[in-house]
Amino acid sequence: MPVVTTPELADRYLMQVGRRLPVTFVRGQGCLVYDDAGNEYLDLVAGIAVNLLGHAHPEVAGAIANQAKTLIHTSNLYFTQPQVELARRLVELSFPSRVFFCNSGAEANEAAIKIARKWGTRNRAGAHEIITTLGSFHGRTLATVTAGGQPKYSDPFKPLPEGFVHVPYNDLDEIKAATSARTVAVMLEPVMGEIGVVPAKPGYLAGVRRWCDDQGLLLILDEVQTGLGRTGRWFAHQHHGITPDVMTLAKGLGGGVPIGACLAAPKADVFEPGDHGSTFGGNPLACAAALSVLNVIERDGLVGHAAEMGEMLNAAIHGLGGKEVRGLGLMQAVEFAEPRAKAFQQACLEARLVVNAVDDHSIRFVPPLIITAEQIDRAQHTMHEVLK
Ligand SMILES: Cc1ncc(COP(=O)(O)O)c(C=O)c1O
Incomplete structure (x- = not known):
């Protein structure tokens, strides 16, 4: 044979x-x-x-094994302790907010996009356009591949969802010029990863934050790759002295177990029962893994x-x-x-x-x-x- x-x-x-x-x-x-x-x-x-x-890692492996022997999954019809505890820890490490859990970076960004659209309906007369940057990467679902500024990933799948405008990275004037009554949010990576690691220049994110405040736009930061210590701060935006209205996480959060998270500050916390959901999102197994990751990062x-x-x-x-x-x-x-x-x-x-x-x-x-x-x-x- x-x-x-x-x-x-x-x-x-x-x-x-x-x-x-x-x-x-x-x-x-x-x-x-x-x-x-x-x-x-x-x-x-x-x-x-x-x-x-x-x-x-022995602690992550141990946490996964213990949780697997206790309770792997219940659906989100019920409360589970690891999920609530993980949300609390993430909020304490970042900024006042509430958390939606999902299973990947793309899903976390989908949640952020839906939040922006609902927020625009409520607060900006139906504005729904999101400004993102050329070269950015936000995932592979239809909306996130369109949000990402790399046509090679989205062109084969036309027609694409409308409502995304792409501008060059690290140029606040381009964001200003692209802003209109239709704009609802600016969505950025603090360091563009997939295009080859392009960090935000000093002053860029702070400038975008000010512009969003002046214009009444949401600032969404995709920290899927940059979050959780990767850049030498818990979250990359902390290098810039700002906080976003919405932040997305995934990748490192579960130490290898799939989990994503979308954090929304009170201003952007517009989801109501029935608006969004995920069967697996934030299940006890993934949240126990993530809690062990946070514990070890902090302790060590x-x-x-x-x-x-x-x-x-x-x-x-x-x-x-x-x-x-x-x-x-x-x-x-x-x-x-x-x-x-x-x-x-x-x-x-x-x-x-x-x-x-x-x-x-x-x-x-x-x-x-x-x-x-x-x-x-x-x-x-x-x-x-x-x-x-
Ligand atoms: C910044 C950023 N956002 C979103 C994603 C998509 O994450 P996922 O592959 O978990 O859907 C990635 C993945 O590379 C990423 O780097």
Whole structure:
């Protein structure tokens, strides 16, 4: 009998929605992952900014196992303790608000879009347009793919929902020029991730906040990738001295267990019974995982650690000969002048280092928050060897 490999089976049975790299991971420990041949890799991608505490963290695994033995799911017809407790913790860490739980970043952003539309109906004579930025990424549902400013993801699926206007990032005047009586909200990532890690310039978010206040618009911040310590603050907007009206979270929240959240300040808290919902959203299993993630981040001081390690990582990738290095905390990227990012990613993989080519030019690094200085040294050494 011929041995059937996982990639062959995957080609046969999985929809081909993305190109997978030729490796099959079977287990992980901290910042290390292992393939089916037993090779060890240093993981600087963390499931695309998801595994904040690395792989197989004992406390997350323990919390999941305990909750699984107690109560996995009840639906949202009833209260559950982990859900209420998680909402309380998120609000205490961020700004006065209430929380809707879902299962992904796209769903969290869908909730934010629906909030903005309902708010516009109530408060701005039916205004419903949301200003977002070119190059942004907000998810893959029809509304969020349209909100995102990357036509390659939305064009094949026309007709798209109307009501989204795209302007260049980091330019407040463009937002001002795009604002009209139809506008209801501005929706931004504090650091654009998927396009190759583009941080908001100093003053940009504060300027947008002021403009939204002046004009009576909602400010929605998509912190799906930047939230929960990733940038060296609990939430990236805290670097800018502002708070949004609506904030979305997902990715790292469950430490790898799917969960998303949409937080709305009292002004934007317009959902009423029947307006929105999710069968799985915020179920006890996902919320217990998320609570354990928050507990460990807090107890182990991982937000400050991420800031410190982020500076080290930034310095390490400066030596890679790129034309630009960008980032905030443990969300960093190097952009090469030549289209060599995919080849670099593949060569790193062969050298047992996991990095993420977001396009032909840029490599993104979003390692677990628990990464150590020694591991960053090891990654730097491997990347220099690869470049030789
Ligand atoms: C900023 C941002 N928003 C939303 C999403 C969508 O999240 P999900 O894939 O969980 O739907 C992503 C995913 O990469 C993201 O980076």
